[in-house]
Amino acid sequence: MTAGQPTTIEHPRPRIVVSRCLGFAACRYNGEVLPERFIDRLAPYVDFVTVCPEVEIGLGTPRDPVRLVTKGNVRHLLQPATGLDVTTRMHQFNTRFLDGVGDVDGFILKSRSPSCGLLDAKHYPTVEKSVALGRTAGLFGAAVLDRLGHLAVEDEARLLNLDLREHFLRKLYALARLRGLRARPSMAGLVAFHASHKLLFMACGEKQLRLLGRIVANPDRHRLPRVLERYEEVFRQGFARPARRGPMTNSMMHAFGYFSDRLSGRERQHFLRALERYRKEQCPVTAPLILLRSWIERFGEPYLAGQVFFDPFPEDLVQLTDSGKGREM
16 A cells, blocks of 8 residues: 655564464475565564464374264264364363464464354354355454454465455554553553644544544543553454445545645646546555655655555565455455
8 A cells, every 4th residue: 555665654563473384394285385565565464373283183284184073953063084083172172272372463363264264164064074054253263353353364375366365464563552551551642642643543444533633632531541441342343344445545636635736737636536546446545545655755744755545565575466365245
């Protein structure tokens, strides 16, 4: 989403839990490691915590595959070749790991995995060969979603999609900045945080922006811990799903208002055409953003230069590729 690197924005270093088989160790059931270019690209900018739940519960590498079996409304994790039931072991590991992982900002887990899958792990009616009942979350993935689903949580397959990947990054870095605020809480810090994120919140929706503004204004004079708790709650709601093009367009039009009377007619029309093409999904968001960024530099607008909206994550993570996979259904 970025078009350049404003000198006023400093990016935090998020902490991400990632499936160990995604480029870190040959721990898949078949002894393979799966290189992931996006994770390699992230490596200089984040701190990874790697995990392989199946190895952690004592299954070796290589190993006979495990299978999700649904009995009634309960999912079990079974190893068909051995008849081993590792459901209890996995639930115990989930609790132990998530209790001890500390402050993290996101997860990238292996898709289609009966342990790590978030949406697309097959589950079956029986341990024997049978037709899948459908797709669901793996046992570890389900525990992550249940306890920490408000964080930036995705699988590597969905992150092939450009819109989902950029939403993941915006949310990941916003959460990391919020974690920094929680570590050094102050009302002045909250005011500054909110001010620098206003256009980003506008892109999430006017409702969240208004609610957050009222919380920061604190007319009822609540104590700081209560204010921060409520702010974080609404903050997370705003990032629950990718920003829609309408609110994103509103944020860019708001920024455009800072320059419109200083631009030529041709420049104004050029920007409005780019914005309309973005709204119609005919070009990426970078097209109108590049123009806005150039005018921030040209006219010296410190307020806009300090807006996270224009530089939400390191520009080296921007990659205008989209496999067409991983789209929201």
